[in-house]
Amino acid sequence: MKTYHAEVTRDGRSWLIRVREIDRSTQALRYKDVVTMANELIEIMDGVKDDEYDLYLEVHLPISVKDRQARAEVLREEAQRKLGMSFQRASQLAKSS
Known part of the structure; x- marks a missing residue:
């Protein structure tokens, strides 16, 4: 099973989500939407289904x-x-x- 790593940082009023394995980014307005947005990006860009990969978040919070x-x-x-x-x-x- 393939593994994707998403780096999550606060960017003004939204959360920036960068998925290393596909070298693409997206954003979410609320933190609770981060996983959904990362999954959608991966599935659209790599053509995989949600049960075909694992997602790990690395959240970088502001100081x-x-x-x-x-x-x-x-x-x-x-x-x-x-x-x-x-x-x-x-x-x-x-x-x-």
């Missing part, structure tokens, strides 16, 4: 997003220490009330 992710992780760990329970357990308890 500002990586910084926010790191800060969120720190805050989550602090909250877990203060509560004495995991984030998931706190979420379960909040939903059950």
Whole structure:
């Protein structure tokens, strides 16, 4: 089975998707559409069906997003220490009330 690798980067208000194996690009307005757009590009350009290949995404986030992710992780760990329970357990308890 053939494998395709898609490099995904934020480009202004959209996501740029570059598929190395076919040396082509496309874009998606929302992140949730990245896989669909990559699949459509591969299927159109290489004439394959979705069950004939594997797709791997390599997402490159902007530094500002990586910084926010790191800060969120720190805050989550602090909250877990203060509560004495995991984030998931706190979420379960909040939903059950």
